[in-house]
Structure formats: structure tokens, C-alpha cells
Amino acid sequence: MAELARVVDPPLRRLELLDEAMTHRSYGQPPGRPRKENERLEFLGDAVLGLAIADRLFHQFPDLPVGRLAQMRIDLVRAPVLAEKARSLDLGRHLRLGHGEAASGGRQKESLVGDALEALIGAIYLERGWETAARWVEGLFDVEIAQLPETTRSFDAKSRLQERTQERGGQRPEYRLVEVSGPDHDRSFRVEVWLGGQLLGRGAGRSKKAAEQEAAHRALEALGAEASSPEPAERGEPAP
Structure with a gap:
């Protein structure tokens, strides 16, 4: 020992x-x-x-x-x-x-x-x-x-996005992991959030959770909801 x-x-x-x-x-x-x-x-x-x-x-x-x-x-x-x-x-x-x-x-x-x-x-x-x-x-x-400040900043965004999408028809947002890059000790995750075949937002972060939460912020902005974000909004593109 x-x-x-x-x-x-x-x-x-x-x-x-x-x-x-x-x-x-x-x-x-x-x-x-x-x-x-x-x-x-x-x-x-x-x-x-x-x-x-x-x-x-x-x-x-x-x-x-x-x-x-x-x-x-x-x-x-x-x-x-x-x-x-x-x-x-x-x-x-x-x-x-x-x-x-x-x-x-x-x-x-x-x-x-x-x-x-x-x-x-x-x-x-x-x-x-x-x-x-x-x-x-x-x-x-x-x-x-x-990493918690990023996580806490985004925590309400996922909850608010789900509430927002339910108001628009009851569908739940779907988070898709689209890319993982970097070495094991310094991974980067990229996530997209979709609703009914429509891409609402993208996010990136040092963890899958953080990337999902950032994507939720972008989706809220795309839907016209109030969401604080230090970066400009990146609107989702319609699915083919």
C-alpha cells in the first residue's frame, strides 16, 4: 500500500x-x-x-x-x-x-x-x-x-427548449452526436438538435452534455425564444 x-x-x-x-x-x-x-x-x-x-x-x-x-x-x-x-x-x-x-x-x-x-x-x-x-x-x-459554469449557463436552455417544443405540438427535441475529435484527454464534441426532421441548432463543447446544452441555446434563438448567449446565433438548416 x-x-x-x-x-x-x-x-x-x-x-x-x-x-x-x-x-x-x-x-x-x-x-x-x-x-x-x-x-x-x-x-x-x-x-x-x-x-x-x-x-x-x-x-x-x-x-x-x-x-x-x-x-x-x-x-x-x-x-x-x-x-x-x-x-x-x-x-x-x-x-x-x-x-x-x-x-x-x-x-x-x-x-x-x-x-x-x-x-x-x-x-x-x-x-x-x-x-x-x-x-x-x-x-x-x-x-x-x-466546466460547471458552462453547464449551469446552459442548464435551463434544455428544459426551456423542451417546454417550447411541446407548446408547438408536443414533439421532443432529438440530440444527435455528429462528431468527436481530439485526443482522449482533450476531446471535443459536436451535437445537432433536431425537431420533426428540422435542424434547429448546433453546439460544441468539451463534453457531450455541454455540446447538447449549447445546441439547445442555439435552437432557442432559432425559435425566437429569449436565451442569453455570448456568441451570435447559428440558425438550423432545414433537413433535405
């Missing part, structure tokens, strides 16, 4: 906490030794993670209503996001699993590696306290948090 201890600078010293954080309940314990598994640390780490994200959002977006903040936090700590972060730290390699769980691909399972990440956060909190744990969480999610 000495390698894993270096996820924090300076490295963690209580390696027994890391052992516990990486031990799944399926792992067999030697007879006569107290049972250690990561569920309690996961429980603690989940709370630390949620509070760290909530604290950052609260201070970064002082004018947003609580409902929006809550949705942003939910999006940031979804299981697929946690699993992606866990894999970036190679936590699957450090997991201690029972033979059956390991044989069934447990080291790649979204739920297991995500739980291990939360347990690791719990271990960091127990050794270093709130400030270090919160700072570590913010650093881990820095890219996603940095």
Missing part, C-alpha cells in the same frame, strides 16, 4: 487504513483476526465527498438556487464518475477481493472501484482531517468543477 499512500502529499502513513479501504467484504480474513472491510470507511468517505463538493459549489455559485446546486452535486458524484476517478488512480489493482469476486472481474466493476474511492477518501479524512480531505477531493474533481 506504500504506492497508494502517495496519492496524498506528503504520503499517508497509516497504511492499515489503506488496507481497510481497499478490502472488499468478499476477501477472506485470517482466523482469529478482527474482520476488516471497507464499508465503514466508504460510509464516512461518502459523507466527506458530498460535503466537500457541496462546500465548493456553495462558494463558487453564490447566486444559484439550492435545487440547482443539489442537481450539480448529484451529477458530480454519480457512480460512473466515481468509477472513472477510481480508475484514474488505478484503485482496482489495489483492491483485496475474494477469489470469486476477482474471477468475475471485480477489479473493473463500477460499483466496487467507486466504493473503494469513497473508502480512500474516508481514510484520508481520518489521518489528515477535513482540510486535506476536502482539498484532495476538489483536486480530483477539478476538471469537472471547472
Whole structure:
């Protein structure tokens, strides 16, 4: 666990906490030794993670209503996001699993590696306290948090576009991913939004969600709705 201890600078010293954080309940314990598994640390780490994200959002977006903040936090700590972060730290390699769980691909399972990440956060909190744990969480999610202003600017656009199109006949807008470019660490997505065979708008962004939301802004402008956008409108073209 000495390698894993270096996820924090300076490295963690209580390696027994890391052992516990990486031990799944399926792992067999030697007879006569107290049972250690990561569920309690996961429980603690989940709370630390949620509070760290909530604290950052609260201070970064002082004018947003609580409902929006809550949705942003939910999006940031979804299981697929946690699993992606866990894999970036190679936590699957450090997991201690029972033979059956390991044989069934447990080291790649979204739920297991995500739980291990939360347990690791719990271990960091127990050794270093709130400030270090919160700072570590913010650093881990820095890219996603940095992209939130674009996402929040566009959040209402998708909802308003759906409301607008329903008023015009009840159809739902369709978002089509038309291009993905760039290396894995710097992807660019291009999306079109269509309604009943008509192209309403195009959008681009660093994520598919951001591109869809930008396309929704352009579509609202094409429909004559009020939508704030720092760029000129690009109107959709009729389908052939």
C-alpha cells in the first residue's frame, strides 16, 4: 500500500487504513483476526465527498438556487464518475477481493472501484482531517468543477427548449452526436438538435452534455425564444 499512500502529499502513513479501504467484504480474513472491510470507511468517505463538493459549489455559485446546486452535486458524484476517478488512480489493482469476486472481474466493476474511492477518501479524512480531505477531493474533481459554469449557463436552455417544443405540438427535441475529435484527454464534441426532421441548432463543447446544452441555446434563438448567449446565433438548416 506504500504506492497508494502517495496519492496524498506528503504520503499517508497509516497504511492499515489503506488496507481497510481497499478490502472488499468478499476477501477472506485470517482466523482469529478482527474482520476488516471497507464499508465503514466508504460510509464516512461518502459523507466527506458530498460535503466537500457541496462546500465548493456553495462558494463558487453564490447566486444559484439550492435545487440547482443539489442537481450539480448529484451529477458530480454519480457512480460512473466515481468509477472513472477510481480508475484514474488505478484503485482496482489495489483492491483485496475474494477469489470469486476477482474471477468475475471485480477489479473493473463500477460499483466496487467507486466504493473503494469513497473508502480512500474516508481514510484520508481520518489521518489528515477535513482540510486535506476536502482539498484532495476538489483536486480530483477539478476538471469537472471547472466546466460547471458552462453547464449551469446552459442548464435551463434544455428544459426551456423542451417546454417550447411541446407548446408547438408536443414533439421532443432529438440530440444527435455528429462528431468527436481530439485526443482522449482533450476531446471535443459536436451535437445537432433536431425537431420533426428540422435542424434547429448546433453546439460544441468539451463534453457531450455541454455540446447538447449549447445546441439547445442555439435552437432557442432559432425559435425566437429569449436565451442569453455570448456568441451570435447559428440558425438550423432545414433537413433535405
